[in-house]
Amino acid sequence: MLNPDSVGSTFAGTDSITVSQSEVDAFCAVIGESDTTIAPPTFTIRITLTQFEEILTRPEIGLDWSRLVHGDQKFEIFSPVKPGDELTCNATIESYRVAAGNEIVTVRSDLYREKKLVVSAWSTLVVRA
Amino acid sequence: MIEVGADLPEKIFYLDRELLKRYADASGDQNPIHQNEEFAVSVGLPNVIAHGMLTMALVGKYVSDFAGGSAKVVEFGARFTKPVIVPAGQKVDLTVTATVAEISEGKISLTLSATSAGVKVLGMAKAVVLQ
Numbered sequence: 001m002l003n004p005d006s007v008g009s010t011f012a013g014t015d016s017i018t019v020s021q022s023e024v025d026a027f028c029a030v031i032g033e034s035d036t037t038i039a040p041p042t043f044t045i046r047i048t049l050t051q052f053e054e055i056l057t058r059p060e061i062g063l064d065w066s067r068l069v070h071g072d073q074k075f076e077i078f079s080p081v082k083p084g085d086e087l088t089c090n091a092t093i094e095s096y097r098v099a100a101g102n103e104i105v106t107v108r109s110d111l112y113r114e115k116k117l118v119v120s121a122w123s124t125l126v127v128r129a
Numbered sequence: 130m131i132e133v134g135a136d137l138p139e140k141i142f143y144l145d146r147e148l149l150k151r152y153a154d155a156s157g158d159q160n161p162i163h164q165n166e167e168f169a170v171s172v173g174l175p176n177v178i179a180h181g182m183l184t185m186a187l188v189g190k191y192v193s194d195f196a197g198g199s200a201k202v203v204e205f206g207a208r209f210t211k212p213v214i215v216p217a218g219q220k221v222d223l224t225v226t227a228t229v230a231e232i233s234e235g236k237i238s239l240t241l242s243a244t245s246a247g248v249k250v251l252g253m254a255k256a257v258v259l260q
Contacts (some may be wrong), residue, residue, distance in 0.1 A: 007225065026155040030183070041202040041256075042190040045182050046156050067172075070181040072253075074206030080199060082160040100237065122206075 002056070002103055002127075007096045008080035011055045013089040017047055021083040031057050039081040044119050045073070052091045052123065056105070061093075063105065064127050071104065071124035079118040087111045087118070094122070101129030131237060135229045137195060142187045142223040144215055144245075152183040166217060178212035184223060184250055185223070188243050191225045194244055197256035203236065204257035213245040221245055227256075234258045 003117060027043050028036045056063040081087070086113070095106045104126050111119040149163050158180055161168040169177045185207055193199045215221055222243045231238040241254035 023155070026151075027186070030152045030155050031186050032142075033193065035198060038199040040199050041193065041205045042182060042186045049182075050157055070209050072206065072208040073182065073185060075204065077203050077205075089199055093211060114207075 001098075002093075002096055003061055004096060006061050007093050010090050010092040011051075013091075016086045017080060017084045017090050019047075019083050019087065019102050024083045037082065039052055040082070041077060042073075042112055044081060044087075045074070045109065045123075045126045047087065047089055047111065048091070048121050051060055052107045052109060055091055056093075056107070057124075062105070063120070063125075068079075069126050069128060070076060071126045072122075073124070074122045075128070076120045078120075079112070079113065081113075081118060083127060085113050085118075087113055102129040131229055131232065133229050133232055135153045137227040137229070137239070139224060140191050140194075142190075142225070143220040144183070144187075144223060146177065146215060146217060147188075149177065149179055149215060150182065150184070150242060152180055156180065156182060156186075159184065161197070169220045174212070176214050176216050179215055181209035184209070184213055184243060184245075187223055187256065188225050188241055189256075192241070192256040193238065195227070197239075201257060201259040203257060203259060204255070206256075207241070207254035208252040209225075209250070210252040211250050212249050213250050223250070230255070232260070237238065 002114045090110045092108045106124045203204040226242045230240045239256045243251040
């Protein structure tokens with residue numbers, strides 16, 4: 001079970017992440033996108049999911065990742081992400097509830113380039129009962 | 130001229146196990162439910178299922194194509210209502226359509242539909258793109 005005291009907490013990513021051309025190329029290739037100068041709209045899940053998995057599964061937070069499914073996902077893109085961008089990412093546990101034994105957590109990830117917000121992404125995760 | 134209520138052309142993407150493996154590598158999401166049938170069945174799934182985010186990435190490609198490039202997509206959201214089931218040795222469809230919901234202040238809102246094998250796999254799927 002998620003520690004309810006963690007709701008509302010924001011966790012800062014420790015290091016900046018450089019978006020490489022090769023990872024944008026690989027993502028574009030899967031979806032058939034020929035323009036590899038811009039990251040596709042959902043590309044940043046590659047960055048945010050890794051970060052919030054690490055945070056949510058910390059012992060003091062306590063989410064059970066093994067029974068997790070993705071409930072919904074939303075992106076607001078203020079500035080397109082491009083290869084070469086150096087980004088930092090904060091994750092905020094926005095909400096948590098238990099319904100019919102399922103735990104439902106919403107995490108907001110905010111990605112910044114030079115302290116300017118470029119993408120906010122909301123991921124709702126469901127830990128099945 | 131794009132008008133509110135206009136239906137956009139359908140596009141069909143095809144998914145197979147190889148694409149799921151490539152998406153796992155490209156996204157970093159190596160959850161075995163997307164690659165290992167035995168594991169997927171052991172956790173109560175009917176078979177290997179596609180990453181919800183792969184489905185969304187392909188629908189995102191549809192949106193980018195309509196908009197004239199990835200840079201024009203400013204909002205994109207969806208609920209994962211049913212899994213896309215990907216049996217071994219098969220190519221399964223992801224059929225995408227959209228309707229123009231709103232045009233205002235230089236932005237076009239789309240209501241998106243995505244089905245696989247006739248089953249709706251995304252709910253409340255919407256995107257906003259720059260005109």
